Amino acid sequence: MFVTARQASGKPPLFCRAQAASFDFWTGWRSYCLQIAYNAIYSARAELLPEDRMFKQALFAIAVTSLSSQAILAQELDGTLKKVKDSGAITLGIRTSSGPLSYLDANQKVVGYHIDICYKIVDAVKAKLKMPNLKVTEQEVTSQNRIPLVVNGTVDLECGSTTNNADRQKQVAFAPTTFVTNVRMAVKKSSGITDLDQLSGKPVATTTGTTSVALMRSHEKGKNVDFKEVYGKDHADSFQMLESDRAVAFVMDDNLLASNIANSQNPSAYAIVGPALSTEPIAIMLRRDDSQFKALVDDTVKGMMKSGEINKLYTKWFLSPIPPKNSNLNFTMSEQLKAAIANPNDNPAESYKK
Amino acid sequence: MHYHWNWGIFFQQVSSSDDTFFNWLMIGLGWTLAVSLSAWVIGLILGSIMGVLRTVPNRKLAFIGTAWVELFRNIPILVQLILWFFVVPELLPERLGLWVKQDMPAKEFITAVLALSLFTSSRIAEQVRAGIQSLSRGQSYAGLAMGFTQAQTYRYVILPMAFRIIIPPLTSEFMNTFKNSAVSFAIGVWDLTFVSRQMVEESGGQVIETLTAATVLYFLCALAANRLMYVIENRSRVPGLIVAK
Numbered sequence: 001m002f003v004t005a006r007q008a009s010g011k012p013p014l015f016c017r018a019q020a021a022s023f024d025f026w027t028g029w030r031s032y033c034l035q036i037a038y039n040a041i042y043s044a045r046a047e048l049l050p051e052d053r054m055f056k057q058a059l060f061a062i063a064v065t066s067l068s069s070q071a072i073l074a075q076e077l078d079g080t081l082k083k084v085k086d087s088g089a090i091t092l093g094i095r096t097s098s099g100p101l102s103y104l105d106a107n108q109k110v111v112g113y114h115i116d117i118c119y120k121i122v123d124a125v126k127a128k129l130k131m132p133n134l135k136v137t138e139q140e141v142t143s144q145n146r147i148p149l150v151v152n153g154t155v156d157l158e159c160g161s162t163t164n165n166a167d168r169q170k171q172v173a174f175a176p177t178t179f180v181t182n183v184r185m186a187v188k189k190s191s192g193i194t195d196l197d198q199l200s201g202k203p204v205a206t207t208t209g210t211t212s213v214a215l216m217r218s219h220e221k222g223k224n225v226d227f228k229e230v231y232g233k234d235h236a237d238s239f240q241m242l243e244s245d246r247a248v249a250f251v252m253d254d255n256l257l258a259s260n261i262a263n264s265q266n267p268s269a270y271a272i273v274g275p276a277l278s279t280e281p282i283a284i285m286l287r288r289d290d291s292q293f294k295a296l297v298d299d300t301v302k303g304m305m306k307s308g309e310i311n312k313l314y315t316k317w318f319l320s321p322i323p324p325k326n327s328n329l330n331f332t333m334s335e336q337l338k339a340a341i342a343n344p345n346d347n348p349a350e351s352y353k354k
Numbered sequence: 355m356h357y358h359w360n361w362g363i364f365f366q367q368v369s370s371s372d373d374t375f376f377n378w379l380m381i382g383l384g385w386t387l388a389v390s391l392s393a394w395v396i397g398l399i400l401g402s403i404m405g406v407l408r409t410v411p412n413r414k415l416a417f418i419g420t421a422w423v424e425l426f427r428n429i430p431i432l433v434q435l436i437l438w439f440f441v442v443p444e445l446l447p448e449r450l451g452l453w454v455k456q457d458m459p460a461k462e463f464i465t466a467v468l469a470l471s472l473f474t475s476s477r478i479a480e481q482v483r484a485g486i487q488s489l490s491r492g493q494s495y496a497g498l499a500m501g502f503t504q505a506q507t508y509r510y511v512i513l514p515m516a517f518r519i520i521i522p523p524l525t526s527e528f529m530n531t532f533k534n535s536a537v538s539f540a541i542g543v544w545d546l547t548f549v550s551r552q553m554v555e556e557s558g559g560q561v562i563e564t565l566t567a568a569t570v571l572y573f574l575c576a577l578a579a580n581r582l583m584y585v586i587e588n589r590s591r592v593p594g595l596i597v598a599k
Contacts, residue, residue, distance in 0.1 A: 143554075143555065144551060144554055144561065145561070147559035147561065148357070148559070148561045148562070151356060151357050152357070165558070166558075167557070167558025167559070168558055168559055170358045170558065171357070171358045171558070171559050172559075202456070203455075203456050208539060208542065208548055208551050208552060209551035209552055209554065209555045210555060211555060211556070213552055213555075213556075214368075214369060214370055214371075214555075214556050217370050217371055218369075218370030221370060229542075230462070230542050231539075231541075231542030231548070232542070233539065233540040233541075233542075237540070240440060244440060244443075244444065244455065245452060245455055245456065246440075246443075246455045246456065248456075287356070288356060289356065
């Protein structure tokens, strides 16, 4: 953002056009036009006819007021809130198959636990900016592009299922942890498998581009077992591998496993077994170094945790029948999540390692 | 844009692995080359056979060629790959199917090469047919009049000219094979696309650096194919045979 010396000193701009190049991008065309009006009226004032004068002066006063009110806002707001105020829209990043946090229902509408929380945050933004008609856009993201899209400003709030870890905190910031996932494995009950160590020499599925791939690698190294890893391009493909016996186990975040099982043809044939390979905090993602917006998001989420609203949402999505098949995940709240709700924090995954 | 640049990422070690990200990219490049070159060789052989079949007078043989081309050319490569991987093993006898699904060595690689080579062969067959049909019928008649059999006419008269004519489209096809091989990540081949997806995840979101590296490597593969075909085109040129200068 460029600020000329004259702007910084608070004096009105000399010429509109000279000013144009130094605009703050997000202030954009609205204030550009206002300034054109301001300059035009200011320079035309002397030549006004007497009967026109009062009207024109009133117009002048309006132009000055809106300019100065904008100046006050510009002082008060920065980062995402300023961007949202100026553009009149906020963009949520959504995932389409991260059940039950963010996924598509039967009508291809995005729903989920994180989506509900995000819309609570949107309500808080509307209240803060006094913009009840704020436009909300939903932008689909993938695990590949979610971080760049948040960083470059395409997405303001990512409401999928993103692990909060130390590496990512170099790029982005996270809301207080709203879910804690344990990486475990789904197997067919008929296989009798209960532990990863039984899988030596057997094909084990996981999804490309996920942290589970690295987890399996470190587990292999640590326990000196040798899986035959097979990789699905998304969770549906990985589950298909388990279903079609291409793999005897599917290693993934337990909520995603539960969601895939619930939506399968025969949910009772599968079980989630074994110890947790890893425990990871999942949180809503936002831009880094944006203290105003971060404070608003934190306050909203912490408020929901304090009021018990988050527990109601948890019950709605994890312990009740949910779309698209009206199946119940029966996924009781983990001790780690209870702790994260009792004591809201945005600690990275590294702090969950024992 | 407050992107956290880190071009040194390639020389950082991957956690819980002995490799650096650069090693990973080289492994990915290796599998991309292996899948593409295998598919190219098989595709070229099958495509040539099918292309010739489409032009022979025997109707049954011509039908086989046509059916082959239309089957493999009219289905997207990703769909074909998924069909070979998920559907075809279910049609096999149960024990054989289970062996293919679980114990067949290099099953992802073989499936990827199979799908990509069949897809490529259908496109090469069309180019071979076009090359053959661009020659005047007199060439074929002359060969037969010389006492050559149909097969000999193809071998000594028609194909040497037809293949020279279609080197430019074959060059594009060769380059396409490298680019099409990117779909093989979908069934879990550790190719460049797979590695770059995994690297984005495990490097903490260094997307731009990762994709730049993958882009450059794909570009170099295609460029190398292009230069190789250029050399072949020059070496195989027979002055005065076709429209050579």
